[in-house]
Amino acid sequence: MKMSVIGCGYLGAVHAAAMASLGHEVVGIDVDPAKIESLAAGKAPFYEPGLPELLTENHETGQLRFSTDVSEVKGYGIHFIGVGTPQRRDGAGADLTYVDAAVEGLLPHLSPGDLVVGKSTVPVGTAERLATLIEPTGAELAWNPEFLREGFAVKDTIEPDRLVYGVRSQRAVDLLDEVYAQAMSHDTPRIVTDYATAELVKTAANAFLATKISFINAMAEIAESTGADVTQLADAIGHDVRIGRKFLNAGVGFGGGCLPKDIRAFAARAEEIGRGESVAFLKEVDAINLRRRQRVIDLVKEVLGGSAYQRRVTVLGLAFKPDSDDIRDSPALDVAVQLHGLGADVVAWDPQAVDNARAAHPQLAFASGIDEALEGAEAVVLATEWPQFRDLDPASTAAQVASPVVIDGRNVLDPEAWRAAGWTYRGLGRP
Template identity: 70%
Template sequence: MRLSVIGCGYLGAVHAAAMASIGHDVVGIDVDERKIASLSKGEAPFFEPGLPEILSEGISSGRLRFTTDMSEAKGAKVHFVGVGTPQVKDGYAADLTYVNAAVDGLLPYLSDGDIVAGKSTVPVGTAATLAERVTPTGATLVWNPEFLREGFAVKDTIDPDRLVAGIPAGEAGDAATSILREVYHPAIDKGTPFLVTDYATAELVKVAANAFLATKISFINAMAEIAEVTGADVTQLADAIGHDARIGRRFLGAGIGFGGGCLPKDIRAFSARAEELGRSESVSFLREVDAINLRRRDRAVQLVVEGLGGSVFKKNVTVLGAAFKPHSDDIRDSPALDVAVQLHGLGAWVTVTDPEALANAERIHPQLNYVADRDEALRGADAVIVVTEWDEYRRELDPGHAASLTNGHVVIDGRNCLDAAAWRGAGWTYYGMGRP
């Protein structure tokens, strides 16, 4: 089937390449000429494991191409809209400027029976409004949210754990359902659930999932705050409650909290939309979820200060990590960089290292010192803080070797990912998050 993908950022580029990899003929469209030039050469403009391979394969096969010309969408049967919905500058709500522009730009090139499939994360009610503009063209709007995990986005697109489609009732909706089943037939044939809902439910599925995940993470971080004043160990607490099948151990890792381009902005936009709907009390807890998350960053900074005797002024602090999570170069709302910038503001000489995110970090925060080599970054440090749990830090860094490089032996485990006994045994003063 011929498909178009409008928006070739993180979501769109992965979706376009993945659809080509399962046999579709795909054109990716974006207004950013540099991004399109990079993608057209098979070069991913961001780090995502597995993406360069399927990009190159798709382009060499002729099934995948990229352009800035929206008219190239004409003739495609399904048009996926995957542009960004950032937080507005003066509030919590989602900015729909790019979604509206993408749909309006696509309208002249739609034909009877076409499908416009929204994938962007939008406030509930957006699809119904967009459908009023799409339906007169003879096309059908559906809402098909994405559930990608950065670092695993290729797998999550080709082999998702579920597919959700908000589809209107009637003959046009029935036809759209059949077409989407054909688009995703490799996954459906393997047993992936394909859930057909109305527009509002499909829109809520994504934000509800992110809100639940954010709440689970902030819950264990709230328990870490209690553990810190009682002497309890939050990691043992998480293990104990995680054995309850109703709760589960995944995402009960206390630390400096979540970041990235999705969870923080999505829970804020959800709160803003609930307020517009007159139901702000229904998700008022999300404000506290957000507040807990931000407090843990401050707590990590506080531990560095405590570890260095009450002041970091003119002290050398090495920050291990810049990306908001491992297997990514994404620094959007990165807790790691937030911690680094706060330490710099307190007068520390901050050296940041990361396997993938240094170029992005330096572009946004040039005031910090960036060193690509991990060992070189550790050399001469008075304190070390782990803020992104890359394997290079949590598994491959020997505490004895690290001790031979640094001036001081203070380590703050911002992700509770290190072996505390091993680091203490190597002579380090170890500080965890919610740990004695």
């Protein structure tokens, strides 16, 4: 099939490359010339495993190309919208500037029978509004939310765990089935529904995951006041099939470009439609999440005798999660910045996110590798659970630091092993 992807950021670039790998002819459109030049050269402007290979392979076959000229979508029957919906600067709601601009840019180039497919995460009611703009051209709108996990986005696009179609016609269903023919051949669950439900699926899923993470972090707060072990608590309740163990890992909390801004936008939209009380709990979910960052900072001050001022603190991790260079709303980076603000001599390192963090916060000191980061540390904060941090040998690591003190911000280290090697170990919600 011939399709365009409007917006070549994280969502759009991955979707364009993945669709091309499935045999479709794809043109990716973005207003940023530098981004388009990078993608056309097979270089992803962000870190995502497997994406550079797809870009290069499909560029060479001619299945995939990129342009800044939106008129090049003419003649392509399906148009995916994959632009960002960040949090508004003047409130908690979603900023739909890029979505609106994408649709407005498409309108002059649509032909009767074209299908515009929204993939961006938007407040409920957005698709209905956009459909009134698109339908007069003879084209049709569908909403097909994405469920990508950073670090696994290529796989999640090619082999989705479910497909959701918000549509108004069987023709739209048939076209989307053709787009996702490979997934359909593997019996991927497919939900065909209306616009509003399709929009709510993504926001509800993110709200549920955020709530589950903040629930176990709330239990960590209780554990810290009672001497209980939140990790064992999570193991115990996770055996209940109604609860499950996934996303019950207490720590410094969630971040990234989705969960934080999506739960805020969901709560803001609920207020707009007069149902704010229905998701009022999301404000506490957000508050719990932010409190865990402060708890890590408090632990650093505690192990350093009450103050981090002019004390050398190593922060391992800057991305909001491993297998990513994304620093948006990253708890790890926030902890590093706040410690620096307290006068600590902060040295940070991350396998992928140093360049992004340096651009955003040049006041921080960044190491060139893990050994340099650890040298002379009076306290080590594990803030992102990269494998190379999880697998550190406590005995040899103790010889690299000035003082063997570790704050396990992700509860991924073995407390007994680290204490046996002479470390002062502090976790979140652990004795």
